[in-house]
Each structure stands twice: as C-alpha cells, then as structure tokens.
Amino acid sequence: MNPRNLLYRTLDPDEARKLAARHLSPCDDGELFLEHSVSEAFGFDDGRLKTASYDSASGFGLRGVTGETTAFAHANEISAAAIDRAAATLRLLDPAKGAPAPPPQRTNQAMYGSDNPLTEVPFADKVALCQQIDAAARARDPRVAQVSVALRGSWRVIEILRADGFAVSDVRPLVQLMVQIVTADGDRRETGMFGLGxxxxxxxxxxxxVWNRCIDEAxxxxxxxxxxxxxPAGEMPVVLGSGWCGVLLHEAIGHGLEGDFNxxxxxxxxxxxxxRVAAPGVTVVDDGAMEQLRGSLTIDDEGTPTRRNVLIEDGILKGYLQDRLNARLMGMEPTGSGRRESFAHAPMPRMTNTFMLAGNDDPGELLSRVKDGIYATSFGGGQVDITSGKFVFSCTEAYRIRNGKVAEPVKGATLIGDGPTVLTRIKGIGNDFALDEGIGVCGKGGQSVPAGVGQPSLLVDGLTVGGTAA
Structure with a gap:
C-alpha cells in the first residue's frame, strides 16, 4: 500500500491541493501539513511486562506566515470542512505586501522505504525479546537487583502542500531499545543504562x-x-569522552546557533x-542527511531537503540553523532545519544530528596531560539556559584523573559552565570521533523531537565540577 493513502482516506488529494492554494495564497509563506503516525512502547520491569501501549493519530496543521507574524491552526481530522474551519485563523494576518516566498528546492532522495517497523515483527516476538533481555541480564551477575527494558517504535507519514502547487511527502520509521540495570552490594545500589536505535x-x-551489548554496557x-x-568539587581540567558526551555540545552550544535566537x-x-568563537581545530556540523541516524530526515517539516551544515569551522562561526521564516527575515538560506513535533505544532529551527569533528590527538595522550581532573564518559540529566549557554550537567559515569591516568570512578559529579566559554577552552581534540547510538531527544519551546549528537574525546582546560567530596 502507498503510505500516502493513509493521509487521504477522508480527503481527495486534488481537493487538498486546492484548499492549500485557496487559503495560503494571501500569505507570504506557509503550508498545509498532513500527518499519520503510529507508535508503540513496551516496558518490562521486575521480570514481567508492566506496560504496553499503541497509539495512532492523524491530523493536519495549517500555517500562514506574513512578515514576522504566524497564524497556525490544527485538528486531528483530515477533512475539507476541518481545513476550512482552521483557515479562519489565517484571516487574522495582515495581507502580504511582497511576492510570495519561493518553494523549497526539490530532491530525488528518499531516505527511508515504506516499511512500517510496527507491523514487520509480531507483538509476541517483541515481548519475547524483552523477556530474553531480562533473563540474560539477571544471569550475568549475582549483584543484579533489578532490570528494566524499554522497547519503542514509531512510523510517521507526512505530506506538505503549498499554495504554489508544491507537494512533497516523507516516511519516517524510528525504533529504540533501552536497558537499565540496578546492582546492589549490601545496602548500596547503583544504576547503569545503555540504549541504541x-x-x-x-x-x-x-x-x-546487539541486545547483549546493551546488557553488557548497562x-x-x-x-x-x-x-x-x-x-571532588572545584575548577579543574575535564576530559570528555567521545560519542554521547556530545549531548553537552548539543545543549550548551547547538541551541545558540539556531536562527530564531540569533x-x-x-x-x-x-x-x-x-x-572566532572557538579554539582552533573546533569544527561543529549539523547534518540531517546521514542515513538511519535518529535525527535524520529526507526533508524537514517545511519540505526543505536536509543537508550538511557547517556551523563552526576551525573555530570560526560560519552560519546558523534556519527554518524558512527566520532565513527569509535574515536574508539567508533555509538549511533544512525547520522541525515540529507533530501536526499539532508549528515548525521552528531545530538541530538534527549535531557533532564536532575529530582532531589529531590520541585520547590517551589527552588524559596524560591532566595531573588532577575528571574524565566524564556519560551524561544524564542537565539544565541549560539556551540564550546564554550556561549549563549544569550530571555525569552518570565519570572517573578521577590522577597524574595522567584514569583512577577511581566518582559519583555525583556535575559539570557547570557556559557553552561559548567552553568552546574557547578546548585544548585537545581526539582522533576517536563517534556518534551517539540513537537515544537523543531534543526539547525546545514545549516540543520534543529525536536528535543525534557526537564528538571525539575533548580536553577542556577548566570546568567547574560540582561534587560532594571534601
């Protein structure tokens, strides 16, 4: 079956194009965004299936833009009557004074096929996978006290229609597996987690x-x-591990490079x-066109093809991430960065897969430069002020560095600083670049979207470490 048919069960495609033309022609820009999505989640805990959910949703978002002003309405009913009702919101806009914005560029790329991950594997097999992981994890070590397994999948079909006749569709699968293990020794209990997708x-x-590796890492x-x-606590050198540690870069720096804030x-x-906004050798890229990664899309949610955007090159700021509205108002090109959580949300400039490129330093040599510091290899929760880049991140796995060697693991370490300053304090860039393995979620303006991060090992000369040791 053609996935687009799911969008047009109650609306004729030709009528949809006519509705987009009629309601959006008075605007500078905008689109009719149609979406059908299905998602499922399994939660296995304490040796049994605790939760299993399945959700299905269809709807549209109608957005008109004139100047700096946006009018947006949505509904979970794809019909001509519902779209006509939503169009009343667009009449609140002032009439457009200039020529309509040109449509996005076309692409022949189709990053994903039509296969739906939710229907490719039977329900019983997904439950059996969770059971296998739970049993295998408990058999690994007598100190395993609790195992939690989360398996999630989703499938989205979208179509974007504009007043000028432009129409484009996309299919977006997404899966993820997370394993969390609690170990106990006497009265002490500690947690480890690993996921991919x-x-x-x-x-x-x-x-x-694959799933045994999740168990082993957790x-x-x-x-x-x-x-x-x-x-320990205080200001000290910090070595950040490769891969998932790029989440600090994403939050503390990436949001500050989005077009709306700029x-x-x-x-x-x-x-x-x-x-110059960063140390020499620092190159930061956002690339939404890398196949199968969590943040990758054929097109963004305005219809612009995704691409590789170099944001910082050798320490020099080169550009921002742009949706259509901010790009037009700033006299720049859209970068394929207009993203929305669903049909019920208007797009805004967002990251896709954001990472720092590798340098030439050996990771072990970076550690050898540090007499007394912290080696952070994994992060959990954090708080970031997007406009200033100030952050507080908690480490879920970190070690003390003593005389250039990785020493005892530490608990309760938090890293405190601000992104723009961290960029200038990078003193070493490893040759071990890695991307995260598919667990990132980006929040902004009340919307959450999947995102990827990555980086090589980094030596930062002076971060404030919050700890509890005297």
Missing amino acids: GRHLYDNLLDPA LRQALTNLGSVAA RKGTSAFSGRIGD
Whole structure:
C-alpha cells in the first residue's frame, strides 16, 4: 500500500491541493501539513511486562506566515470542512505586501522505504525479546537487583502542500531499545543504562549481539558506579569522552546557533558570523542527511531537503540553523532545519544530528596531560539556559584523573559552565570521533523531537565540577 493513502482516506488529494492554494495564497509563506503516525512502547520491569501501549493519530496543521507574524491552526481530522474551519485563523494576518516566498528546492532522495517497523515483527516476538533481555541480564551477575527494558517504535507519514502547487511527502520509521540495570552490594545500589536505535526496522535490535551489548554496557556502568567514591568539587581540567558526551555540545552550544535566537539577538552568537568563537581545530556540523541516524530526515517539516551544515569551522562561526521564516527575515538560506513535533505544532529551527569533528590527538595522550581532573564518559540529566549557554550537567559515569591516568570512578559529579566559554577552552581534540547510538531527544519551546549528537574525546582546560567530596 502507498503510505500516502493513509493521509487521504477522508480527503481527495486534488481537493487538498486546492484548499492549500485557496487559503495560503494571501500569505507570504506557509503550508498545509498532513500527518499519520503510529507508535508503540513496551516496558518490562521486575521480570514481567508492566506496560504496553499503541497509539495512532492523524491530523493536519495549517500555517500562514506574513512578515514576522504566524497564524497556525490544527485538528486531528483530515477533512475539507476541518481545513476550512482552521483557515479562519489565517484571516487574522495582515495581507502580504511582497511576492510570495519561493518553494523549497526539490530532491530525488528518499531516505527511508515504506516499511512500517510496527507491523514487520509480531507483538509476541517483541515481548519475547524483552523477556530474553531480562533473563540474560539477571544471569550475568549475582549483584543484579533489578532490570528494566524499554522497547519503542514509531512510523510517521507526512505530506506538505503549498499554495504554489508544491507537494512533497516523507516516511519516517524510528525504533529504540533501552536497558537499565540496578546492582546492589549490601545496602548500596547503583544504576547503569545503555540504549541504541535509529531510523530503521526492529531487525537490528532483534540481533542477539546487539541486545547483549546493551546488557553488557548497562551492567558495566552499574558495577563501575557501585565502586565509585564522592566526586571532588572545584575548577579543574575535564576530559570528555567521545560519542554521547556530545549531548553537552548539543545543549550548551547547538541551541545558540539556531536562527530564531540569533534573529532576535538573544544568543551569545548573534551577529558574530565570521568571528572566532572557538579554539582552533573546533569544527561543529549539523547534518540531517546521514542515513538511519535518529535525527535524520529526507526533508524537514517545511519540505526543505536536509543537508550538511557547517556551523563552526576551525573555530570560526560560519552560519546558523534556519527554518524558512527566520532565513527569509535574515536574508539567508533555509538549511533544512525547520522541525515540529507533530501536526499539532508549528515548525521552528531545530538541530538534527549535531557533532564536532575529530582532531589529531590520541585520547590517551589527552588524559596524560591532566595531573588532577575528571574524565566524564556519560551524561544524564542537565539544565541549560539556551540564550546564554550556561549549563549544569550530571555525569552518570565519570572517573578521577590522577597524574595522567584514569583512577577511581566518582559519583555525583556535575559539570557547570557556559557553552561559548567552553568552546574557547578546548585544548585537545581526539582522533576517536563517534556518534551517539540513537537515544537523543531534543526539547525546545514545549516540543520534543529525536536528535543525534557526537564528538571525539575533548580536553577542556577548566570546568567547574560540582561534587560532594571534601
């Protein structure tokens, strides 16, 4: 079956195009965004299936833009009558004074096929996978006290229609497996977690080598934390591990490079294109066109093809992430960065897969430069002020560095600083670049979207470490 048919069960495609033309022609820009989505989630805990959910939704978002003003309405009914009712909101806009914005560029790329991961594997097999993981994890070590398994999948079909006749569709699969293990030794209990996934089918996750690796990594982290001591406090050198540690880069720096904050002058990077904003060797890229990664899309949610955007090159600020509205108002090109959580949300400039490129330093040599510091290899929760880049991140796995060697694991370490300053304090960039393995979620303006992160090992000369050790 053609996935687009799910969008047009109650609306004729030709009528949809006519509705878009009629209601959006008076605007500078905008689109009729149609979506059908299905999602499921399994939660296995305490040796049994605790939760199993399945959700299905269809709807549209109608957005008109004139100047800096946006009018947006949505409904979970795809019909001509519902779209006509939503169009009343667009009449609140002032009439457009200039020529309509040109449509997005076309692409022949189709990053994902029509296969739906939710229907490719039977329900019983997904439950059996969770049971296998639980049993295997408990058999690994007598100190395993609790195992939690989360298996999630979703499938989205979208179509974007514009007043000028432009129409484009996309299919977006997404799966994820998370394993959390609690270990106990006497009265002490510690947790480890590991997950992976991406825009593909469940086949990868059903491979025993894949889910056994999830168990091994989660157990290793939990046992490491079981032997941890209180983290020190104070300003000190910090070595950040490769891969998932790029979440700090994403939050503390990436949001400040999004077009809306820079157009409004509220970012630390506003008006600084061409300036040195980072240490030499620092190159930061956002790329939504890398196949199967969590943040990758054929097109963004305005119909613009995704692409590789170099934001910082060798320490020099090169550009921002742009949706259509902010790009037009700033006299720049859209970068394929207009994203929305669902049909019920208007798009805004967002990251896709954001990462720092590798350098030439050996990771072990970076550690050898540090007499006394922290080696952070995994992060959990954090808080970030997007406009200033100030952050507080908690480490879920970290170690003390003593005389250039990785020493005892530490517990309760938090990293405190601000993104723009961290960029200038990078003193070493490893040759071990890695992307995260498919667990990232980005929040902004009340919307959540899947995102990817990555980086090589980094030596930062001076971060404030919050800890509890005397």
